[in-house]
Amino acid sequence: MSIIREFTKGFYKENPVFRLALGLCPTLAVTSSIENGIGMGVAVISVLTCSNFVISLVRKVVPKKIRIPIFIVIIATFVTIVEMLMQAYKPELYKSLGLFVPLIVVNCIILGRAEAYASRNNVIYSIIDGLGMGIGFTLSLVIISSIREFFGNGTLYGYPVLPTSYKPVLILVMAPGAFLTLGYVLCFFNWLDMRFKNRN
Amino acid sequence: MCDILKTGVILMIYALIAGGSLAFVSIKTTPQIIENRIKSETESRAQVLPGMDGGYEQKTGENGFPYWIGYLDTERKEIGGFIYIAQGKGYSSTIKSMVGVSKDGAICGVHILSQQETPGLGSRIEEILYGENDPWFTRQFKGKTMHDILKVVKDGGDIDSITGATVSSRAVINSINSGLKQLSEIVGEEL
Numbered sequence: 001m002s003i004i005r006e007f008t009k010g011f012y013k014e015n016p017v018f019r020l021a022l023g024l025c026p027t028l029a030v031t032s033s034i035e036n037g038i039g040m041g042v043a044v045i046s047v048l049t050c051s052n053f054v055i056s057l058v059r060k061v062v063p064k065k066i067r068i069p070i071f072i073v074i075i076a077t078f079v080t081i082v083e084m085l086m087q088a089y090k091p092e093l094y095k096s097l098g099l100f101v102p103l104i105v106v107n108c109i110i111l112g113r114a115e116a117y118a119s120r121n122n123v124i125y126s127i128i129d130g131l132g133m134g135i136g137f138t139l140s141l142v143i144i145s146s147i148r149e150f151f152g153n154g155t156l157y158g159y160p161v162l163p164t165s166y167k168p169v170l171i172l173v174m175a176p177g178a179f180l181t182l183g184y185v186l187c188f189f190n191w192l193d194m195r196f197k198n199r200n
Numbered sequence: 201m202c203d204i205l206k207t208g209v210i211l212m213i214y215a216l217i218a219g220g221s222l223a224f225v226s227i228k229t230t231p232q233i234i235e236n237r238i239k240s241e242t243e244s245r246a247q248v249l250p251g252m253d254g255g256y257e258q259k260t261g262e263n264g265f266p267y268w269i270g271y272l273d274t275e276r277k278e279i280g281g282f283i284y285i286a287q288g289k290g291y292s293s294t295i296k297s298m299v300g301v302s303k304d305g306a307i308c309g310v311h312i313l314s315q316q317e318t319p320g321l322g323s324r325i326e327e328i329l330y331g332e333n334d335p336w337f338t339r340q341f342k343g344k345t346m347h348d349i350l351k352v353v354k355d356g357g358d359i360d361s362i363t364g365a366t367v368s369s370r371a372v373i374n375s376i377n378s379g380l381k382q383l384s385e386i387v388g389e390e391l
Contacts, residue, residue: 032320066207070214077218081225088229091236099316153320159330170364173320 010136017140018189023109028178037145039097041138052130055118248300248309261386288375291367310338322368
């Protein structure tokens with residue numbers, strides 16, 4: 001088990017959104033613009049790393065039967081602390097991200113990694129896993145949101161990139177567009193995966 | 201039975217630690233959060249009704265309509281304008297905005313205080329275009345008076361609405377309209 005492999009597995013091989021199909025609800029909800037996508041991604045990276053760290057730390061004193069409620073208590077505590085700290089010391093960031101922070105509690109990537117990884121591995125590996133998975137999640141959000149923002153609004157990260165004569169495909173920034181884009185991107189990654197496997 | 205008790209106690213210990221740390225962070229951050237809110241309100245007031253050297257005096261009209269009087273001079277004799285809070289039901293949230301009105305009844309500035317409209321659609325009432333300093337949507341209200349008919353283009357007015365978010369656009373316009381009417385009833389003789 002190499003640290004680099006643990007870190008990079010979230011980028012493609014075990015990408016939470018495209019390969020594990022975890023955390024699809026926030027993915028659909030926030031990807032209407034790249035700015036939102038990155039914001040959600042950064043919030044998830046910090047909460048996931050912290051929760052993986054603490055859960056790995058206490059993994060030996062958590063009885064198997066009640067591990068899920070304990071994990072949820074730990075995750076919810078972290079999310080609330082992050083929200084309060086942000087509100088107090090980074091109000092500008094809170095203004096743009098505030099909506100998404102409570103959404104992180106229900107993000108199944110966090111509980112998924114706690115259950116599948118942090119409760120079975122040591123602290124260092126768990127932190128690396130949290131960072132890598134968080135970055136992988138952020139990358140997926142950026143991919144989906146750039147497609148939606150480009151075609152649905154004619155901008156990229158707020159910069160106008162298409163001529164004003166271009167009529168935006170509004171449906172892409174609305175909820176159905178999220179499903180459409182996610183479906184096509186998932187399809188593309190599955191196709192990519194099959195080609196790799198055939199070649200081997 | 202013993203097992204249930206044991207797991208229950210363990211869960212309680214975890215919850216106690218979590219609750220304790222939350223209480224600690226909350227005590228530490230609450231004063232700062234309140235201070236931030238007051239600061240941002242002061243900044244919004246200066247933004248929608250600038251140039252008031254005498255500051256703003258908070259008043260409450262009949263049926264609890266909150267408004268501020270802005271004074272031009274530090275002795276608070278010369279009234280420069282008024283500020284009121286407009287609230288309207290948008291598509292998915294209540295849109296709250298602060299509106300500054302000059303002494304002659306023209307809108308000087310509109311600032312959205314809070315809204316939770318659909319990201320990418322209704323939330324664009326706060327959108328600042330690339331290379332500009334203030335949101336284009338609320339800028340359109342500058343200079344309008346209560347005698348102007350505030351309506352979106354679709355309804356026969358001259359305010360451009362947000363594409364795909366007419367509900368949010370109408371909500372802002374209607375709340376400004378009704379607030380303006382209430383304000384003029386209260387401070388009518390001065391407008």
